[in-house]
Amino acid sequence: MNGKLVGWIALIAIGLVAPLVLYPVLLMKILCFALFACAFNLLLGYTGLLSFGHAAFLGSAGYVCGYAVQSLGLSPELGILAGTAVAAALGFVFGSLAIRRAGIYFAMITLALAQLVYFLALQFPFTGGEDGMQGIPRGRLLGMIDLGDTMNMYYFVLAIFLFGFWVVDRAIHSPFGQVLKAIRENEPRAVSLGYDVEKYKLLAFVLSAALSGLAGATKALVFQLASLTDVHWHMSGEIVLMTLLGGMGTVFGPIAGAAIVVGLQNYGAELGQWVTVLTGVIFVICVLAFRRGIFGELAVLIRRSGIRI
Amino acid sequence: MDIFGIPIQALMGQLLIGLINGSFYAILSLGLAIIFGLLNIINFAHGALYMMGAFVSWIGLTYLGINYWVALIASPVVVGCLGMLIERTMLKHLYRLDHLYGLLLTFGLALIIEGLFRYQFGISGASYPVPELLSGGFNLGFMFLPKYRAWVVLVSLVVCFGSWFIIERTKLGSYLRAGTENPQLLQAFGINVPLMITLTYGFGVGLAAFAGVLAAPVFQVNPVMGSNLIIVVFAVVVIGGMGSIMGSIVTGVGLGLVEGLTKVFYPEASSVVIFVIMGIVLLLRPAGLFGRER
Numbered sequence: 001m002n003g004k005l006v007g008w009i010a011l012i013a014i015g016l017v018a019p020l021v022l023y024p025v026l027l028m029k030i031l032c033f034a035l036f037a038c039a040f041n042l043l044l045g046y047t048g049l050l051s052f053g054h055a056a057f058l059g060s061a062g063y064v065c066g067y068a069v070q071s072l073g074l075s076p077e078l079g080i081l082a083g084t085a086v087a088a089a090l091g092f093v094f095g096s097l098a099i100r101r102a103g104i105y106f107a108m109i110t111l112a113l114a115q116l117v118y119f120l121a122l123q124f125p126f127t128g129g130e131d132g133m134q135g136i137p138r139g140r141l142l143g144m145i146d147l148g149d150t151m152n153m154y155y156f157v158l159a160i161f162l163f164g165f166w167v168v169d170r171a172i173h174s175p176f177g178q179v180l181k182a183i184r185e186n187e188p189r190a191v192s193l194g195y196d197v198e199k200y201k202l203l204a205f206v207l208s209a210a211l212s213g214l215a216g217a218t219k220a221l222v223f224q225l226a227s228l229t230d231v232h233w234h235m236s237g238e239i240v241l242m243t244l245l246g247g248m249g250t251v252f253g254p255i256a257g258a259a260i261v262v263g264l265q266n267y268g269a270e271l272g273q274w275v276t277v278l279t280g281v282i283f284v285i286c287v288l289a290f291r292r293g294i295f296g297e298l299a300v301l302i303r304r305s306g307i308r309i
Numbered sequence: 310m311d312i313f314g315i316p317i318q319a320l321m322g323q324l325l326i327g328l329i330n331g332s333f334y335a336i337l338s339l340g341l342a343i344i345f346g347l348l349n350i351i352n353f354a355h356g357a358l359y360m361m362g363a364f365v366s367w368i369g370l371t372y373l374g375i376n377y378w379v380a381l382i383a384s385p386v387v388v389g390c391l392g393m394l395i396e397r398t399m400l401k402h403l404y405r406l407d408h409l410y411g412l413l414l415t416f417g418l419a420l421i422i423e424g425l426f427r428y429q430f431g432i433s434g435a436s437y438p439v440p441e442l443l444s445g446g447f448n449l450g451f452m453f454l455p456k457y458r459a460w461v462v463l464v465s466l467v468v469c470f471g472s473w474f475i476i477e478r479t480k481l482g483s484y485l486r487a488g489t490e491n492p493q494l495l496q497a498f499g500i501n502v503p504l505m506i507t508l509t510y511g512f513g514v515g516l517a518a519f520a521g522v523l524a525a526p527v528f529q530v531n532p533v534m535g536s537n538l539i540i541v542v543f544a545v546v547v548i549g550g551m552g553s554i555m556g557s558i559v560t561g562v563g564l565g566l567v568e569g570l571t572k573v574f575y576p577e578a579s580s581v582v583i584f585v586i587m588g589i590v591l592l593l594r595p596a597g598l599f600g601r602e603r
Contacts, residue, residue: 112544115584120581
């Protein structure tokens with residue numbers, strides 16, 4: 001039996017059973033960030049592009065979804081679609097500008113563009129400025145299922161997560177994903193093979209932005225809140241940490257990374273500023289000693305021990 | 310007296326603020342450019358170290374009675390030494406790897422430093438008095454120019470052009486430039502390249518701390534002063550292009566002025582104008598105004 005199938009079954013089983021053991025709201029938060037991290041990993045882990053501005057997609061989708069549901073009275077599924085579409089459009093604009101440069105320049109351009117979005121979110125009248133957008137109604141899914149009920153909401157979020165994860169998984173294991181990996185490994189060679197590298201990079205960027213938006217829009221419904229925290233550049237850093245910690249370029253790694261970081265922040269909330277310090281320490285340790293991340297190191301261990309899965 | 314319907318006092322006042330901000334942008338982006346040139350690392354901790362420079366002088370004054378003039382030298386030295394320690398213990402392990410790891414490591418360091426200072430000092434901040442010698446100001450007839458602000462602009466320009474002179478016009482600078490081109494060859498000529506890299510990082514970080522000391526009497530000394538500024542400085546760096554030392558100075562000052570002018574004519578856009586300019590520059594010249602394609 002192949003490892004990926006085992007992973008999928010385990011993931012779905014854990015997803016279904018988890019709310020019986022853990023607080024569902026925390027789980028929904030983890031699922032949203034796990035989707036965000038998977039979307040980010042598609043870009044960093046499989047295309048080799050470090051975007052330092054992914055918070056812009058998460059945050060703006062949250063605002064748009066919140067606005068659509070709260071002020072325009074759209075249904076939750078249309079709100080999420082609207083958020084995702086806006087994030088994808090934004091991703092197209094950012095991507096077109098940023099992929100003209102590589103490496104560190106790419107990271108800094110995405111960071112600066114995201115900061116532009118942050119300032120706009122601070123100043124637009126509909127975002128609520130410093131206070132954010134509060135009391136976003138969850139509404140009824142397809143006009144039938146009441147999402148105000150926590151368990152209904154949980155399974156809805158789980159379904160969205162599994163869909164997003166499936167999209168990422170399909171993208172990675174398709175010919176498209178193979179080209180992305182080729183670009184990551186050796187861009188000049190991919191160019192010489194005749195691939196339109198810029199187009200592939202842009203497509204990966206837009207896909208990643210759209211899925212980040214999906215995560216952000218869902219998150220806004222879960223917490224009934226869209227705020228500046230989600231657009232701030234600290235968020236862009238956190239998503240790098242989640243991906244790095246779990247193992248970039250691994251399929252399941254970002255999920256584990258997201259669970260650990262969200263769990264840490266949740267249970268460490270009473271530590272106050274020490275959470276920031278601890279996050280920083282984890283970052284430094286990961287970069288210095290632990291670059292493959294949890295799933296990456298596991299894969300190496302398994303390969304060394306000779307077990308085949 | 311009006312210019313384009315704006316009272317001249319308001320215009321000049323904003324231009325002065327712009328010039329001061331521009332001076333800070335220039336010193337910080339210069340430090341980033343120097344570090345990037347030799348280490349190929351985007352020093353994300355730059356903002357945190359700038360904040361640290363301000364705090365070291367504030368702590369020195371409050372607890373040890375060390376005055377501004379001593380702090381102006383001592384803070385950069387203290388922070389620069391910390392920088393060298395960071396380079397020796399952590400950054401040097403990353404040179405063989407993808408440059409992105411340097412960015413990630415320094416990002417982690419920024420979180421640690423900022424978190425520690427927030428834990429110790431809260432986020433409200435403290436004020437640092439203007440040194441006696443520089444209190445008061447000049448009445449220029451059309452506006453009042455505080456002495457300290459004039460001093461900030463003057464001294465940062467001197468430091469910037471001094472650094473430019475050392476790097477572009479002296480023997481030491483030629484070693485540095487050679488180090489960015491071909492470290493192995495330079496090593497073969499008997500230059501201690503690792504030491505040079507350590508000292509360069511210390512110097513770049515020292516520049517950030519120096520800006521911090523200069524900023525202390527102008528702004529509130531608080532733990533987030535660096536993280537808010539650094540993103541703008543990154544945008545300045547992208548606009549200027551990282552290749553050029555002169556580029557970072559000129560773009561820094563220039564964008565500070567542009568920001569100040571925007572504040573007069575269209576205040577709502579003042580916090581985004583630099584990012585808008587960045588977008589336009591990237592469309593037209595992806596390598597930045599003074600940068601070369603690598």
